[in-house]
Structures are given as structure tokens and as C-alpha cells.
Amino acid sequence: MTNEQFLQQFGHFADAPNGIQKLRELILQLAVQGKLVTQDSKDEPASVLLDNAKSEKALLIQKKIIKKGKATPDLDAFEFQFEMPSSWELCRFVDVAYIIRGVTFPASAKSQSPGDGLVVCLRSGNIQQQVVWNDLLYIPESYVKNRGQYIQDKDILISMANSYELVGKVALVNEVDTPAVIGGFIGAIRCIGTDSEYMSVYLRSPWVQLKFRESSSQTTNIANISIGQTNQLPIPIPPLAEQLRIVAKAGELMVLCDQLETERNARAETHQRLIRAVHHPLIEASDASATQTAWHRIRDNFANLYVTLESVQALRQTILQLAVQGELVEQADGDTSPAELLKKVALKRKKLVGDGKIRNIKSTPFVESSTAPYTLPNNWIWVHPDEVSDIDNNALAIGPFGSNLLKSDYRDQGVPLVFVKDIRSEFATLPKNYIDNSKAVELKSHSVCPGDLLITKMGDPPGDTAIYPENRPCAVITADCIKWTLADQLVNARFLYFVLRAPIILEQILDITKGAAHQKVSLKRFRRICLPLPPLEEQHRIVAKIDQLMTLCGQLEASIRNKNDIATCYTEAIVQQIAAA
Known part of the structure; x- marks a missing residue:
């Protein structure tokens, strides 16, 4: 098969999820089955190679470079x-x-430094597709027991101990500079x-990688x-000349x-730039x-725009951005002023x-229009978290310090505990600790x-x-964890939930984590973020519209995943059919 024929027959694999990885695996599998290149009767038989290997091994044992080792059972062809x-030959x-x-x-x-x-x-992290010669460790030479x-x-470097997914990964050393x-x-x-590069091809094949994992x-x-x-x-051994051709x-x-992958990535980047280009006029x-013009442009090209999960995720973010800017639903003159309710x-x-009856909370400076993150609609106002918190001493609070809640306090039943992982999964699983x-x-x-907001x-x-x-x-x-009980006469909890997920508000949260060794939001800094507050009636309309549009996004994602699943099954079926042919 010529390279042109290869691209013609298998280039479409690049568009399937994980398709290029499957294609790489197919190449390796065909290589070790003798289906990648033609055999040549003029090649020196593989049996001669094995005889020479036997003699070379005996010499290594004699020189005490390797030990004789235990006898291995005879090979069964079915292995x-x-x-x-x-x-x-099989050996x-x-x-x-x-x-x-x-x-x-x-x-x-x-x-971490030479000396x-x-x-x-x-280390294992240095074994990738090739040996990675950065992020190096240094140790005293005295720990090296033999040359x-x-x-x-x-x-051929092999990871002998690793996670189940990564154990057995190999990389060939092509050059040793130091x-x-x-x-x-x-x-x-x-x-x-036998040729090291052929052995590397064999050890990287999907069949061998699976054997490594299953036998670990x-x-x-x-x-x-x-x-x-x-x-x-078991190692299938071709004649040495054929090993080199393989x-x-x-x-x-x-x-x-690699070429297919580069082209696919370039297409994906071009598509992402297109998505950003059509969303930008809408936001600005x-x-x-x-x-209206920006929406029409999206509507007229909808089928071509939202064809990847990444593009739908960008649409979700744009919807939230429009929501917090007051551009998702119309304002209504009869809505109650949030400023009056706030007073x-x-x-x-x-x-x-x-x-x-309650503690006085140190007030946060009023949000001046000159320092506001962006311009709000006329009937919206900027607020700080404490201003829309419920009237309670602990409406806005963080979790207890470690010494106040120890693992020894955990029980199998009682009052449930909430962890960061619960917030991230949006309570996808039932509590485990009480x-x-x-x-x-x-x-x-x-x-x-129930109804409280939680933030990591x-x-x-x-x-x-x-x-x-x-x-x-x-x-x-x-x-x-931060918990936030809201004043429901001022704010819809789901509206604020969406606000805190909008990119322009998340930027504020990221800003207040800067300067720390680990990204962390202190409650003191969180109290200073600025949040947009529309009339409560408009908040309800915004939430309803977001729900409607997010349902559409969910349907788009389900359709894309279904297409991806079909493409994946199709690709795997072709790979299996070719490998078994």
C-alpha cells in the first residue's frame, strides 16, 4: 500500500473520536502480524536469527552480564x-x-538540580511516545549498583510500575546526550x-499493551x-531484513x-475561531x-456552527454572558426596582x-459606575454578596477549620457532610460521610x-x-466550601447560580485567587466581588430563558455524542475487520 492509498482509505479516521489513535494501533497490529510489508523469500530465515541470538545470549551469560535464569515452558502456538x-518464528x-x-x-x-x-x-513520566529529556531528577551516583x-x-524503556492505564508503556532511546x-x-x-526498533513496534502494539495490563x-x-x-x-520474529522494512x-x-492529526487540530482551531467570531458581536x-443582526447570523449558520461538543460549550458560555449583561430577555417597566428592595x-x-439579634457585618464599599466591571441596564444595580444574603449571622460562611472537624468525627449515618467533590458533581451521588x-x-x-448556594x-x-x-x-x-443563604425577596438562587458560572464573573473569582501558592478563595475577598442584580421578576424570566436554551444545548450535545458513538463503532469495526482479514 502506498502512502497515498493509505490516506485515501483511512484519512476519514481522523474525524472520528479517538480515530487517529485507533489508526496508530492498527498500524502496529498489522506490523506484528506480518501484514504491513510483503515477505521476501530471499531474506535470511528467522530461524538463523534465533540461532545467532542463542549464541549471543550464551556469551552474555558467560560474561556475567545477565544471569542464566530459569527454564521457560515450551511455547504453545495458541499463545x-x-x-x-x-x-x-515464534519465541x-x-x-x-x-x-x-x-x-x-x-x-x-x-x-531537582544537577550537581x-x-x-x-x-522516571515513568519521562516515558511518552518518545523519551522526554526534561523535568529531570538527579541522584547521587553512589546509588548506581552496576554500569x-x-x-x-x-x-527500550518500559514502565514496570504505574497506574493500570499506563503500566507497560514503552519508549525507544534514540540518542543519549548525557x-x-x-x-x-x-x-x-x-x-x-533482533532489531530494537522492531521490538519497540511490537511492544507498543495494542495486543501486547493489553497483555501487560492483564498480567500486572x-x-x-x-x-x-x-x-x-x-x-x-510470546514474540513473533520476522527475518531481520523484514524487521527493518516493518x-x-x-x-x-x-x-x-501525525499529518492527519495536525490537519485535524488545525480544522478544530479554525472552527473555534469561527465560533468566537460569531459570538463576539453578540456579546459586544x-x-x-x-x-438582532448577530442572532440572525448564528441562526442562518446554526447547522454548520454547532457540530462539536466544544462549540456547544462555547454557546453555553455565551448564553450566560448575555444573561448577566441584561441582553437575554427584555426589561419591563413594571418590574420592582431592586434598589428599593435592597433599601x-x-x-x-x-x-x-x-x-x-444579629452581628453587624463590615460594609463593603458601594460599587461606583467607574469601577464596575461593565455597564448594566438602567434598572439593574451592582451588589456585593453580603447585600443579598439572608438576614442571619451565618448566611455567608465557610466550612469549619480542620481541628473542629476530624475524620474521627465521621459516622456512617446522621447529618450528612458536604465536600468539594459534591459541589463539583452537583450532588450526583449520595453522601458517604456523616x-x-x-x-x-x-x-x-x-x-x-436546601436552596442554599455552595461554592468551592x-x-x-x-x-x-x-x-x-x-x-x-x-x-x-x-x-x-462556602455556603450562601440568600435573601429570597431579593434574588432567585438559580439566577445567582448562573451568574457565578458566567465567564465575566468567573474572571473576578480567579482574580481574587492571585498571589497565592494554591488557588484559593478567601471569604474576605469573596465578599468584595461585584454581582449584577436585576429586578426579581426579570431574574425569573432570565432563568426560564436560560433553562430553555440550555435544554437546546443538551439536545445538541446528545446528538453530537450519538454521532461520535456511531463513528467510533464504525472505526473500531473497520480496524477489527482489517486486523482479522
């Missing part, structure tokens, strides 16, 4: 589930390769009599590959996959006419403070009830928002 060309890994284990050292010995007596030490632990040109060793979770595979031993978070099991891995052809086709529209609530709060009633009374100031204080980034569900009992928030 390699694919039919091989007649000119190939075990230990017949044509051996593994050098990495250097072990205490955590206190490693350094006298230190040597580069590669064989230094990386050599054409070594002396380096491998860490204890890595092995260096060295070939005997599991601990809590780590999967481990043993040398003993790897030694018994490597060359696989390399050519991988370059074409100066009057109703400009807004009434402020007077009531002042009286309760005077009566000693506290007893007496502890809940002690932590009453941190309680959250920490994360990457912080500021995730959820509404505590109506069908759940009151709970207690944990550290790194």
Missing part, C-alpha cells in the same frame, strides 16, 4: 493468537531480550540478535509488571498519522439592532443589629439547607457552584 507468515521474550531494573534510592536523595556527583535519573543501569542507545540512569519503576529492555499485579493505585511474566511473553513502513505511516452588541432589607438588617447530631449542633454555623474555595480553578438539592436533609459543609 500468540494471530496467524504469522510462514517465514516467521519467548527471554530468548531475544533481557530487562535491566532501575536504580532504587530514598526520596531524600533526589534533587557534583549527581547523575540524571529518568548496566546506565541508559544505552537503542534501549549519562543517565533509570529509576526503580522503570526497566531497560535490551535486545539480543494490582495494589491500591499501582499496577506492577514482573520480569518473570515478561520473559514468557520499522521503516511503520515509521512512514506514523508520520502520516451596543443596541437591539446589533443584537428595605438593609433597614431591617440595621434594626436587628441595633436590637442585638456526623452525629451533637456534632452537627456544635457546627451549626456551618450548616447548609479551592481547586483548579476554584469557584465551582451548585445549589443544595431540595430533596436532601440539611447538612454541614466541610473545609474549602
Whole structure:
């Protein structure tokens, strides 16, 4: 197959989700089944290669470079589930390769910087599609037990201990610019009599990668590959000349996959620029006419614009942006002024403070129009969080400090606890941890009830928002959570939920996390953010319109996912059919 034929037959894989990855796997699988290049009867038989490997291995044992090792059971042809060309031979890994284990050292010995007596030490993170020679560690050379632990040109580095998804990943060393060793979770595979690049192709094939994962031993978070099991891995051996042809052809086709991937990414970026270009006039529209024109442009090109999940997500963000700018629904003259309602609530709060029934909260400076994030409609106002909080001492509160709520306080039943992960998932799962009633009374100031807003204080980034569900009992928030009980005569909780998710408001939250080693929102800084407040009647209309448009977005996403699923199934069926042909 020529490269042009390859692109003609398989170029469409690039448009399927994970299609290019499937195409790469197909290339590797065809390579190790003898279906990537033609066999040549003039090639020196693979049996001669194995005889030479046997002699070379005996010499390595004699020189004490490797140990003799235990005898392996005879090979069963069924251990390699694919039919091989007649000119190939099947052997075990230990017949044509051996593994050098990495250097072990205490955590206190490693350094991020080079120095006298230190040597580069590669870790699992350095094994990608190729060996990555950055983000290096350095360790004292005294921990290197033998010279064989230094990386050599054409070594195949393999992750011997990693997560289940990543254990067994391999990378070929093409060049060693500086002396380096491998860490204890890595092995260096060295070939005997066979080509290292062909072996790398074989070890990267989907069948072998699956074998590595399935044969690994599991601990809590780590999967481990043993040398003993790897030694018994069946290896299909072509004649050496054919190995070189396979490597060359696989390399050519991988370059074409890179080309397809580059073209796909360029198309995706062009499409994202198009989405930004059609959304920008909508967000920046100066009057109703400009807004109408922008909407018409989107409407007329809707079918071509929203064809990816990323484009629909951008539409969701634009909807929220328009909502908080007062451009999603029309304003109505008969709506109650939020400023008047705010004054009434402020007077009531002042009286309760005077009566000693609630604490006085230090006021946040009024939002001047010159310092406001953007211009609001005439009947909207800017507010700070405390101004729209319920009249209660603990309407806006953070979770208890660690010493006030310990893991030893957790129970299997009682009053549920709310964690950051619950807010991020919007309470997709039922509570797992509880506290007893007496502890809940002690932590009453941190309680959250149905309808309250919850915000994450920490994360990457912080500021995730959820509404505590109506069908759940009151709970207690944990550290790194903010709970917010709202004055329902001023604000619709779902409106504020959408406000806090709008890009222009999220920017404020990100701004107040700057300067910290870890992104974190303090309650003091959160009290200073500016929030748009329309009349309550308009808030209800905005929420209804957002719900309507978000339902449309959900339908678009479901349709796209369905198409993606069909494309994925189609791609996998073709791959399996070709591999089995």
C-alpha cells in the first residue's frame, strides 16, 4: 500500500473520536502480524536469527552480564493468537531480550538540580511516545549498583510500575546526550540478535499493551509488571531484513498519522475561531439592532456552527454572558426596582443589629459606575454578596477549620457532610460521610439547607457552584466550601447560580485567587466581588430563558455524542475487520 492509498482509505479516521489513535494501533497490529510489508523469500530465515541470538545470549551469560535464569515452558502456538507468515518464528521474550531494573534510592536523595556527583535519573513520566529529556531528577551516583543501569542507545524503556492505564508503556532511546540512569519503576529492555526498533513496534502494539495490563499485579493505585511474566511473553520474529522494512513502513505511516492529526487540530482551531467570531458581536452588541443582526447570523449558520461538543460549550458560555449583561430577555417597566428592595432589607438588617439579634457585618464599599466591571441596564444595580444574603449571622460562611472537624468525627449515618467533590458533581451521588447530631449542633454555623448556594474555595480553578438539592436533609459543609443563604425577596438562587458560572464573573473569582501558592478563595475577598442584580421578576424570566436554551444545548450535545458513538463503532469495526482479514 502506498502512502497515498493509505490516506485515501483511512484519512476519514481522523474525524472520528479517538480515530487517529485507533489508526496508530492498527498500524502496529498489522506490523506484528506480518501484514504491513510483503515477505521476501530471499531474506535470511528467522530461524538463523534465533540461532545467532542463542549464541549471543550464551556469551552474555558467560560474561556475567545477565544471569542464566530459569527454564521457560515450551511455547504453545495458541499463545500468540494471530496467524504469522510462514517465514516467521515464534519465541519467548527471554530468548531475544533481557530487562535491566532501575536504580532504587530514598526520596531524600533526589534533587531537582544537577550537581557534583549527581547523575540524571529518568522516571515513568519521562516515558511518552518518545523519551522526554526534561523535568529531570538527579541522584547521587553512589546509588548506581552496576554500569548496566546506565541508559544505552537503542534501549527500550518500559514502565514496570504505574497506574493500570499506563503500566507497560514503552519508549525507544534514540540518542543519549548525557549519562543517565533509570529509576526503580522503570526497566531497560535490551535486545539480543533482533532489531530494537522492531521490538519497540511490537511492544507498543495494542495486543501486547493489553497483555501487560492483564498480567500486572494490582495494589491500591499501582499496577506492577514482573520480569518473570515478561520473559514468557510470546514474540513473533520476522527475518531481520523484514524487521527493518516493518520499522521503516511503520515509521512512514506514523508520520502520516501525525499529518492527519495536525490537519485535524488545525480544522478544530479554525472552527473555534469561527465560533468566537460569531459570538463576539453578540456579546459586544451596543443596541437591539446589533443584537438582532448577530442572532440572525448564528441562526442562518446554526447547522454548520454547532457540530462539536466544544462549540456547544462555547454557546453555553455565551448564553450566560448575555444573561448577566441584561441582553437575554427584555426589561419591563413594571418590574420592582431592586434598589428599593435592597433599601428595605438593609433597614431591617440595621434594626436587628441595633436590637442585638444579629452581628453587624463590615460594609463593603458601594460599587461606583467607574469601577464596575461593565455597564448594566438602567434598572439593574451592582451588589456585593453580603447585600443579598439572608438576614442571619451565618448566611455567608465557610466550612469549619480542620481541628473542629476530624475524620474521627465521621459516622456512617446522621447529618450528612458536604465536600468539594459534591459541589463539583452537583450532588450526583449520595453522601458517604456523616456526623452525629451533637456534632452537627456544635457546627451549626456551618450548616447548609436546601436552596442554599455552595461554592468551592479551592481547586483548579476554584469557584465551582451548585445549589443544595431540595430533596436532601440539611447538612454541614466541610473545609474549602462556602455556603450562601440568600435573601429570597431579593434574588432567585438559580439566577445567582448562573451568574457565578458566567465567564465575566468567573474572571473576578480567579482574580481574587492571585498571589497565592494554591488557588484559593478567601471569604474576605469573596465578599468584595461585584454581582449584577436585576429586578426579581426579570431574574425569573432570565432563568426560564436560560433553562430553555440550555435544554437546546443538551439536545445538541446528545446528538453530537450519538454521532461520535456511531463513528467510533464504525472505526473500531473497520480496524477489527482489517486486523482479522
